[in-house]
Amino acid sequence: MRAKFVGLFVTLVFYSYGQEVEVKGGFVQDSLKIGLNVEYWLTAKYPSDIDLILPDSNFNFSPYEFGGRRFFETRSDSSRAIDSVIYSLQSFEIDPIQYLQLPATLILEDDSAKIFTSIDSIYLVELVPTATDTTALQTNTAYQKVGRQFNSPLLTIILGSLIVIGLIVLIVFGKKIRRYFILKRMAMAHENFLNNLSDKIEKLKINGTPDSAESALTIWKKYQEKIEKQPFTKLTSKEMIQYDFAKELEAPLRAIDRCVYGKISSESVYQDFQHLEGFSQNRYDHHIDIIKHGE
Numbered sequence: 001m002r003a004k005f006v007g008l009f010v011t012l013v014f015y016s017y018g019q020e021v022e023v024k025g026g027f028v029q030d031s032l033k034i035g036l037n038v039e040y041w042l043t044a045k046y047p048s049d050i051d052l053i054l055p056d057s058n059f060n061f062s063p064y065e066f067g068g069r070r071f072f073e074t075r076s077d078s079s080r081a082i083d084s085v086i087y088s089l090q091s092f093e094i095d096p097i098q099y100l101q102l103p104a105t106l107i108l109e110d111d112s113a114k115i116f117t118s119i120d121s122i123y124l125v126e127l128v129p130t131a132t133d134t135t136a137l138q139t140n141t142a143y144q145k146v147g148r149q150f151n152s153p154l155l156t157i158i159l160g161s162l163i164v165i166g167l168i169v170l171i172v173f174g175k176k177i178r179r180y181f182i183l184k185r186m187a188m189a190h191e192n193f194l195n196n197l198s199d200k201i202e203k204l205k206i207n208g209t210p211d212s213a214e215s216a217l218t219i220w221k222k223y224q225e226k227i228e229k230q231p232f233t234k235l236t237s238k239e240m241i242q243y244d245f246a247k248e249l250e251a252p253l254r255a256i257d258r259c260v261y262g263k264i265s266s267e268s269v270y271q272d273f274q275h276l277e278g279f280s281q282n283r284y285d286h287h288i289d290i291i292k293h294g295e
Contacts (some may be wrong), residue, residue, distance in 0.1 A: 021046040022103045025117035028086070032098070037067050037088045038122065044104045044115075048081040051107035055087075055260055057218050058233050064089040064100065071211065074263065087090050096124050182291060186227075190284050193223040199278055204270035213259045213269050220276050227280075227287060245283065252276060 021044065030038035030227045057066055067088035075082045091098055103114035104289045170177070199295075201215035217249050225232040237253035240246050252272035254269060 004274050021050075021052065021104070021106065023115045023117050025102050026120040027100070027122045029122065031123040032091055033125050033127065034092055034094070037090055040087045040089055040100060040102070040120075041084070042087070042102055042104075042117065043082065043084045045080060045082050046104075046106075048076045048079060050213050051261075052081075052083065053105040054083055054085050054106060056100055056106075056214060057100075058221070060234075061087070061089055061100075061102075063093050063098070083171050091124075091283055094124065096126075097121050098124060179291060179294075183288065186284070186291075187287065189226065190224070193219065193280070195275070197223075197273065197280075201273050201277070204273060208259065208266040208269040210260050210263045210265065213256055213266075213273075217256055217260060218271050220273070220280065224283070226281060227283060246279075249276065249279060 022102070023044045025040060025042040027267050028041055030040040042054060044054060055061070057069070059066070067090055069088065070086045072084040073288055079215065089100075089271045101116050101119045103116045106115060107111045126254060196219050197216060202211065204212055204216065221232045224230075228243075228245075230243065237249075237257050241250045252275040255266070255272045256269060258264060
């Protein structure tokens, strides 16, 4: 009964705000080419006393690939606010007509609701025409010089010997070899992550803007998703701290969310990312230790 009441309440709140929220969007161009950027604009007009979030780099733009975005500063007065953003997308689909519809997320007290734009379409420009039944093939019957016969039996013996030697090496040293390459790959990925995040933290020390914080958070989420094998890029901060090993991140993640989603610049947000950096180092050491001492 309580669940039904909550659901009804959320529906009434969404309907009430939904009447005042106007979300529009569409493709800037009327056609696209496979793998090349095409732009999609999105504008939201809403009461200035509510929270509305537009899709960011973590959003799934499928079947399109996210290439970047240009966010325009919020315009507002005492009653209304306007947010605008232009996304750069790429498509690798071959459908002649392709579609896209994006949502804006309305943040309620205990829940959220999505308000979608109208579906917009865009035409695919085909660079290579489709072959037809009438396509004629040109034949070439001119003599082509062929090299001398190769010693196939000798090649078979050599390849067979190499395969046998390889199998013996894998059987005897297989686990050590696999472990070495796993550790090597993890070390390279971790070093690359630390370099990228450190650069972001240095920039945040100078200017802790929401866009810089969002970029750093995306780097951290993608790395943590790979090392923990958990969908961090699709989880909210509240969902991430449900994992026992991530409970210590509650305070820094909330502070970062206030900066990113509240669009509030912060001089101290770099310290929260230093906390995330230390957490990632500890989790990396933990996983490395498991692999080194695993059977």
